[in-house]
Amino acid sequence: MLYEYFRSFGALSKPNMDFLLGHCKEREISKGTKLIEPNQKVDSVYFLEEGFLHYYAYNEHGERITLNVVGPNHCWTVMDSFINELPTSDECAAINHVSFCELKRTDYLTIKAKNKELGDFIQTIVEQILSAKVIEANKKSSMSIEQRYLDLLYTKPKMVQEVPVHIIASLLGTSRETLHRIRRKLTAA
Amino acid sequence: MLYEYFRSFGALSKPNMDFLLGHCKEREISKGTKLIEPNQKVDSVYFLEEGFLHYYAYNEHGERITLNVVGPNHCWTVMDSFINELPTSDECAAINHVSFCELKRTDYLTIKAKNKELGDFIQTIVEQILSAKVIEANKKSSMSIEQRYLDLLYTKPKMVQEVPVHIIASLLGTSRETLHRIRRKLTAA
DNA sequence: TTGTTAGTGTGTCAAATGACACAGTTTTTT
DNA sequence: AAAAAACTGTGTCATTTGACACACTAACAA
Numbered sequence A, B: 001m002l003y004e005y006f007r008s009f010g011a012l013s014k015p016n017m018d019f020l021l022g023h024c025k026e027r028e029i030s031k032g033t034k035l036i037e038p039n040q041k042v043d044s045v046y047f048l049e050e051g052f053l054h055y056y057a058y059n060e061h062g063e064r065i066t067l068n069v070v071g072p073n074h075c076w077t078v079m080d081s082f083i084n085e086l087p088t089s090d091e092c093a094a095i096n097h098v099s100f101c102e103l104k105r106t107d108y109l110t111i112k113a114k115n116k117e118l119g120d121f122i123q124t125i126v127e128q129i130l131s132a133k134v135i136e137a138n139k140k141s142s143m144s145i146e147q148r149y150l151d152l153l154y155t156k157p158k159m160v161q162e163v164p165v166h167i168i169a170s171l172l173g174t175s176r177e178t179l180h181r182i183r184r185k186l187t188a189a
Numbered sequence C: 001t002t003g004t005t006a007g008t009g010t011g012t013c014a015a016a017t018g019a020c021a022c023a024g025t026t027t028t029t030t
Numbered sequence D: 001a002a003a004a005a006a007c008t009g010t011g012t013c014a015t016t017t018g019a020c021a022c023a024c025t026a027a028c029a030a
Helices: A002-007 A014-022 A079-084 A105-114 A116-141 A145-155 A157-162 A165-172 A176-188 B002-007 B014-022 B079-084 B105-114 B116-141 B145-155 B157-162 B165-172 B176-188
Strands: A025-029 A034-036 A044-050 A053-058 A064-070 A091-094 A098-104 B025-029 B034-036 B044-050 B053-058 B064-070 B091-094 B098-104
Touching: A002 A014, A002 A044, A014 A105, A014 A116, A064 A165, A064 B116, A079 B116, A098 A105, A105 A116, A116 B064, A116 B079, A116 B116, A145 A157, A145 A165, A145 A176, A165 A176, B002 B014, B002 B044, B014 B105, B014 B116, B064 B165, B098 B105, B105 B116, B145 B157, B145 B165, B145 B176, B165 B176
Parallel strands: none
Antiparallel strands: A025 A098, A034 A091, A044 A098, A053 A064, A053 A091, B025 B098, B034 B091, B044 B098, B053 B064, B053 B091
């Protein structure tokens, strides 16, 4: 699964691909477990194989803000913390039972420095992922809450099914009740 | 000015810095001029020295959505279009008289391939800029409109002064009138 | 200079939203 | 099995917002 994911970013010679995959370790955590505690450094990149992660922060009023919900076949980390070795005030918890692959920073740096092909490969992935985030943020700002919900329903139906409504609502940037009104309106039509 | 900007990302040997700066060309455009027309490829990275750029798009209802307002000492481009040579439906226009430096894609690629120091340097800049965008997007989603306005007023007072209210409002994600109510409330206090 | 356009300030009103309250259901813990 | 906790569905109501309308001013072009 992780192999297919890497493949989607371009070709890579067998020894390099093996070297890359060899540094990724399988792990599992159960529902409710925190992957990242507050004020912890994020020392790894995570690739989800099953389940959903809830990435969130608290604003100055103590309200919990959902920054992202990450599902299977997607990577997650806090770039700033991972790259610059800074502690982050954000947190990350498992919504379901989650299985994933972990790549530690030290291994990440080893891979990046191994040879030119691997270095360029990693760089391309980072650029693609960050660039996609910027596109997503732009897209989001041009859509209403209802449109965002429809988009989510279309692109990630499994997430809508498996993740609690109040988390989906806060991901969309609204309240549980407003999301409810939207769903009611949609089923009526 | 551009030199100082590059410097802020780290050290670079003199010949490499000269090589880099040598490929950036000074340009100016007057108020109202479009830097990027709709469905055009974005073939350059721009570094602003003076004035403000309005980066926007239209949603499916034909409403103009402000994606960003770029001021002096900041870089701008549409990454996806620039890297993958795709036309973008977004547009970009000068709010004021704008002077800037331009770096063409061909020159960008030349610089990147010139030697390892330059390649790594460019890569670091790209990562930093994109990473900052993600952080900004996260921050934005945890703040109310009023807080975003106060933040903008504090971090970019000149932008608030020089850019029309309706553009600031749409940058903050609200209407001209609502921004007005916020300003009225703030001056009253 | 005059006419035209762009931008600003403000009021009204209908619609959308968030906060709260509570009941019913499912899941988890003891 | 019983109790507790988490989640879902729904109604009411005060507040906020966006849309519209209009007056006024500043910038710009003929």
